[in-house]
Amino acid sequence: MKNSDINMRSIKDYTQSNRMAWNQIMPAHQKAARARLDEAFKNSSHSVIKSPEMDEWRKLDFKGKDIAxxxxxxxIELMSLKNMGAGHCVGFDICDLAIEEAQHRAMTSNNECQFVCTDVFDISEEYNSTFDIVYITIGALGWMPDINAFFKKVKDILKPTGAIFIYEIHPVTEMLPTDGDHEAHPLQIMEPYFKNEPYEDTAGLDxxxxxxxxxxxxxxxxxxxSDIMMAIIDQGFNISRFVEYSHDVSEMHSRNQEASKEAGIEIPMSYILVANGSAT
Ligand SMILES: C[S@@+](CC[C@H](N)C(=O)[O-])C[C@H]1O[C@@H](n2cnc3c(N)ncnc32)[C@H](O)[C@@H]1O
Structure with missing residues (x-):
């Protein structure tokens, strides 16, 4: 057995457990939001993408570009980009129920995004070198058991000069208590920044x-x-934008955001990173 087979086997153990958890929680998400989103996307110009993310998208000149x-x-984020003029758009996700919802909404709102249910590590080779932009948003990177293998896959599906657009939760927030942890002071450092093992959870996903x-x-x-930047750099990309923000995007750290603002000690809670491939 090759080393890479052994690594892929342990990646799969994690991603299949996460798939099960996402399929278990999606009905609660859908009960809370699906009808409202179905209604909103009947408007063919509807978008859930707001400033500051939208300001960075405008700089990328994404209209007509093929996006994964x-x-x-x-x-809903990909459908928003499509509504604003993106080219061929394909969304990939491991959660069967989320993809079923996305496919149904795209069909009923005449939005031409395609949605594929797959582990990102198993995205078919038919997508190799087909996209201008790979988009990664809020709460995606933390599900990846191997960040280097993940950005290798990103590189595979991008055209040689393609770009990566990331809008993500800042890892500094992981050191602080979540909104559900009422015992702790919101600015108390509870966890290490340098964390080598994954968190194992059963609560808090709704x-x-x-x-x-x-x-x-x-x-x-x-x-x-540094893990994220180095994984991107090691695949030969050049980082062209990196902006840190003091607002929470996770919907799980609003107490930290409020407390840090009140105390006048704002902390990084989210970021946008853009990287570009080079043809050489
Ligand atoms: C918090 S959502 C992020 C998406 C979007 N930004 C949002 O806020 O809804 C995380 C998504 O990652 C998906 N996911 C987790 N591991 C995955 C994997 N290995 N391959 C593909 N999708 C995965 C989950 O199914 C879930 O839909």
Missing amino acids: HLCCNNG YVGKTDEETSTRYWFVWKI
Whole structure:
């Protein structure tokens, strides 16, 4: 057996557990939001993408560009880009129920995005070198058991001069208590920044409906900013934008955001990173 086979086997152990957990929690998300989203996307110019993310998209000149959204969940961010003029758009996600919702909404709102249910590590080779932009948003990278293998896949599906657009939760927030942890002071450092093992959780995934619905064990990996940047650089990309923000995008850290603002000690809670491939 080759080393890479052994690594892929352990990646699969994690991603299949996470798939099960996402399929368990999606009904709660759908109960809270699906009807409202179905209604909103009947408007063919509807978008959920707001400033500051939208300001960075405008700089990329994304109209007519072919975009892959990895870990797209129910597809609303990709459908928004399509509504604003993106080219061929394909969303990939491991959660069967999220992809079923995305496909159904795209069909009923005449939005031409395609949605494919797959582990990102198994995206078919038919997509190799086909996209201008790979899009990764809010709460995606933490599900990846191997950040280097993930960005290798990103490189595979991009055209040689393609770009990566990331809008993500800043790993500094992982050191602080979540909104559900009422015992702790919101600015108390609870966890290390340098964390080598994944968190194993069963609670807290219904950040949409805010119920206390549990899942089977799922695995969340904290990648430092340097891990992410180096994984991108090692695939030959040039980082062209990196902006840090003090607002929470996770919907799980609003107490940290409020407390840090009140105390006048704002901390990094989210970031945007853009990287470009080079043809050489
Ligand atoms: C928090 S959502 C992020 C998507 C979007 N930004 C949102 O807020 O809905 C995380 C998504 O990652 C997906 N996911 C987790 N591991 C995956 C994997 N190995 N391959 C593909 N999708 C995965 C989950 O199914 C889930 O839909």
